[in-house]
Amino acid sequence: xxxxxxxxxxxxxxxxxxxxxxxxxxxxxxxxxxxxxxxxxxxxxxxxxxxxxxxxxxxxxxxxxxxxxxxxxxxxxxxxxxxxxxxxxxxxxxxxxxxxxxxxxxxxxxxxxxxxxxxxxxxxxxxxxxxxxxxxxxxxxxxxxxxxxxxxxxxxxxxxxxxxxxxxxxxxxxxxxxxxxxxxxxxxxxxxxxxxxxxxxxxxxxxxxxxxxxxxxxxxxxxxxxxxxxxxxxxxxxxxxxxxxxxxxxxxxxxxxxxxxxxxxxxxxxxxxxxxxxxxxxxxxxxxxxxxxxxxxxxxxxxxxxxxxxxxxxxxxxxxxxxxxxxxxxxxxxxxxxxxxxxxxxxxxxxxxxxxxxxxxxxxxxxxxxxxxxxxxxxxxxxxxxxxxxxxxxxxxxxxxxxxxxxxxxxxxxxxxxxxxxxxxxxxxxxxxxxxxxxxxxx
Amino acid sequence: xxxxxxxxxxxxxxxxxxxxxxxxxxxxxxxxxxxxxxxxxxxxxxxxxxxxxxxxxxxxxxxxxxxxxxxxxxxxx
Numbered sequence: 001x002x003x004x005x006x007x008x009x010x011x012x013x014x015x016x017x018x019x020x021x022x023x024x025x026x027x028x029x030x031x032x033x034x035x036x037x038x039x040x041x042x043x044x045x046x047x048x049x050x051x052x053x054x055x056x057x058x059x060x061x062x063x064x065x066x067x068x069x070x071x072x073x074x075x076x077x078x079x080x081x082x083x084x085x086x087x088x089x090x091x092x093x094x095x096x097x098x099x100x101x102x103x104x105x106x107x108x109x110x111x112x113x114x115x116x117x118x119x120x121x122x123x124x125x126x127x128x129x130x131x132x133x134x135x136x137x138x139x140x141x142x143x144x145x146x147x148x149x150x151x152x153x154x155x156x157x158x159x160x161x162x163x164x165x166x167x168x169x170x171x172x173x174x175x176x177x178x179x180x181x182x183x184x185x186x187x188x189x190x191x192x193x194x195x196x197x198x199x200x201x202x203x204x205x206x207x208x209x210x211x212x213x214x215x216x217x218x219x220x221x222x223x224x225x226x227x228x229x230x231x232x233x234x235x236x237x238x239x240x241x242x243x244x245x246x247x248x249x250x251x252x253x254x255x256x257x258x259x260x261x262x263x264x265x266x267x268x269x270x271x272x273x274x275x276x277x278x279x280x281x282x283x284x285x286x287x288x289x290x291x292x293x294x295x296x297x298x299x300x301x302x303x304x305x306x307x308x309x310x311x312x313x314x315x316x317x318x319x320x321x322x323x324x325x326x327x328x329x330x331x332x333x334x335x336x337x338x339x340x341x342x343x344x345x346x347x348x349x350x351x352x353x354x355x356x357x358x359x360x361x362x363x364x365x366x367x368x369x370x371x372x373x374x375x376x377x378x379x380x381x382x383x384x385x386x387x388x389x390x391x392x393x394x395x396x397x398x399x400x401x402x403x404x405x406x407x408x409x410x411x412x413x414x415x416x417x418x419x420x421x422x423x424x425x426x427x428x429x430x431x432x433x434x435x436x437x438x439x440x441x442x443x
Numbered sequence: 444x445x446x447x448x449x450x451x452x453x454x455x456x457x458x459x460x461x462x463x464x465x466x467x468x469x470x471x472x473x474x475x476x477x478x479x480x481x482x483x484x485x486x487x488x489x490x491x492x493x494x495x496x497x498x499x500x501x502x503x504x505x506x507x508x509x510x511x512x513x514x515x516x517x518x519x520x
Contacts, residue, residue: 168474175460175467182456189448202451275481276474283473291466426467433466437459 061123062086072128072135077344082123085343089121093341096236105243109216109334113235116338117346127339134339142231142336145224147329148217149301154326155217156305157318159396159428161280163421166269169376170388170419174426176372177392178434180212180365188357198353203227206438208354211238212361213431214245214395220337221298222435226442232340233351237358245398248359249366250406253390256370261377262410264385266419274310281307284429288436294443295436302432365393369423391420394427 044052054060061069065082078085096114099105120128127134141147164171188205192198200208207227210219211234219238223231241248254262281303288299308318340346373389387407391399400420407416 165474165478168471168478171467171471171474172464175463178463179460182452182459185452185455186449189452193448200448202446202448205448205452206455272478273481273485275485276477279477279481280474283477284470287466287469287473291469292462426470429470430463430467433463434459437462438455441455441458 056124058123071342071344072126072130072132072339075344081344081347085347086121086123088347089117089341089343092346093117093121099240099243103243106216106239108330109239110236110243112331112334113239113338113341116335117232117341118338119335120339120342128342134335137332138336138339140336141329141332142220142224143228145221145297147333147336148221148224149297150329151217151326151333152221152298153301153305154321154329155396155428156281156302156307157309157321159302159306159425160421161277161306161425162272163269163418164423164425165272165276165280167419167422169380170384170422171426171429172376173369173372173389173423174392174394174428174430176389177365177369177394177423177427178213178430179368180214180361180363180393181209181431181434182212183209183364183368184212184357184361185209187360188353191353191357198350200350200353201227203442204230204350206442208234208357209361210234210431210435210438211241211354211358212365212393213427213434214238214242214362214365214393214399215428215431216242218298218394218431218435220333222438225439229345230350230354232337232342232346233354234358235337236341237354241358241362242395242398245362245393245395246402246405248362249390249399249402252363252366253370253387253403253406256367257374257386259410261374261386262407263414264377264383265411265414266385266388266416267382269418274312277310278307281310292433292436292440294440295432298432298435299429302428362393366390369393385414385416385419388416388420388423392423392427392430394424394431396424396428397421399427400424 062083065077065079067076067079069077069082071077071081093114096110096117100107100110100114116134119125120134126132128138129135130139141150185205185208188200188208189202192200192205204227207223207225207230210222213219216235216238220231220235223234227234284299285303288296305318305321308314308321311318369389369392370386371389372392373384373386376389377384377386385407387403391403393399400417400423403420404415404417407414
């Protein structure tokens with residue numbers, strides 16, 4: 001009995017000792033760290049003070065780049081990225097400011113994105129680190145793909161499916177335009193397979209090709225899931241090309257159609273009952289639930305916004321989604337994406353490849369939509385102006401406006417806007433479905 | 444064996460475009476079906492009987508005002 005209690009006591013003392021030892025070692029290491037952080041201040045001469053201050057200036061950091069300097073994520077930056085790279089990025093960012101303000105290129109997003117880029121390239125401040133403003137914003141809502149979904153909710157609350165419901169078959173035009181996504185996927189794959197310029201993985205190629213969907217939030221959503229390292233370039237490409245829709249699309253639309261086709265007048269659309277608009281978002285969600293759950297986050301948020309709007313009983317919520325919420329999230333989304341415009345992640349060969357492929361994706365989507373419009377015009381009882389196919393590349397409502405403008409130029413008084421809005425909103429659904437397919441492949 | 448990226452992405456395209464078209468085609472069918480059902484069974488409810496259409500049907504309101512103005516003008520003549 002004595003022996004047993006002695007043994008127990010010994011074991012107890014042993015554990016108590018080890019616990020105390022480990023606790024004291026933890027304590028010691030903690031105080032070590034504290035001592036390292038808060039060095040006692042030593043008196044310095046004014047010359048020493050000036051010298052240390054000079055070393056902490058941005059000019060010094062850019063003129064005399066040093067080995068071993070890390071970016072916000074602890075990765076080492078090359079000498080070029082620390083010096084000339086930053087200068088080039090500042091120039092690119094000022095160009096983006098010019099495009100957003102003077103040329104009106106999607107200013108709502110391009111301006112915060114560019115400003116985020118400006119802040120991200122400030123040396124020493126390390127604003128993209130986990131404790132920096134941009135890093136916090138990025139981790140808060142982009143790394144976990146949350147912000148694009150909130151944007152999608154607002155877009156849903158702003159979208160009117162009336163034109164689509166009044167002429168349902170135009171939805172197929174929105175499907176054809178998604179060829180831009182998959183066509184450019186092949187382009188990206190070929191570029192990295194047969195040329196040595198860039199080396200995209202299939203995931204990266206998929207993330208880039210979604211630019212062809214001409215839908216900003218979808219692009220950011222997919223990029224942050226499949227290839228976060230390319231997010232900055234993809235977002236800039238997507239929004240720049242969306243702003244360039246009036247420049248990119250008309251020549252392609254004219255090249256693929258004859259004058260007679262462009263002059264086709266479409267019959268007036270029927271009026272859509274409110275009940276149809278109310279049921280529509282539910283149909284979409286149920287179809288997503290049954291066919292493609294991978295697209296559920298995107299389409300779920302979109303349908304929620306639309307349902308709130310069409311229900312007519314929660315105007316307060318719907319207004320919030322359309323205004324305050326989407327505006328706040330736009331600021332954060334822009335700054336967060338801008339954090340990826342730091343010289344070390346933007347100034348790479350891939351960026352150039354993304355710009356080229358993005359442009360091809362837009363062109364291919366437009367062309368496929370117009371060709372589908374021609375085919376449908378051949379087989380449909382009612383005449384269909386093939387121009388409205390070009391609106392299938394989402395980019396709501398810019399693409400539809402461009403179609404209407406080109407149509408009115410050919411035949412004054414021929415208003416195609418409402419007819420083009422059908423494929424336009426179907427394009428949003430189409431690109432979300434395409435995004436869901438890509439996610440389902442890589443999951 | 445190294446994956447042939449182009450071949451893989453071709454397969455992705457077949458699958459992707461197939462699913463996109465299938466999805467949208469089903470959506471077209473459902474839209475037509477619901478238009479038919481709503482038109483057949485709920486056609487009387489469009490204006491104001493069961494659903495409050497005050498907000499969404501501004502157009503109807505405008506038309507009504509136009510009709511009233513028209514009638515007044517007619518009367519004045």
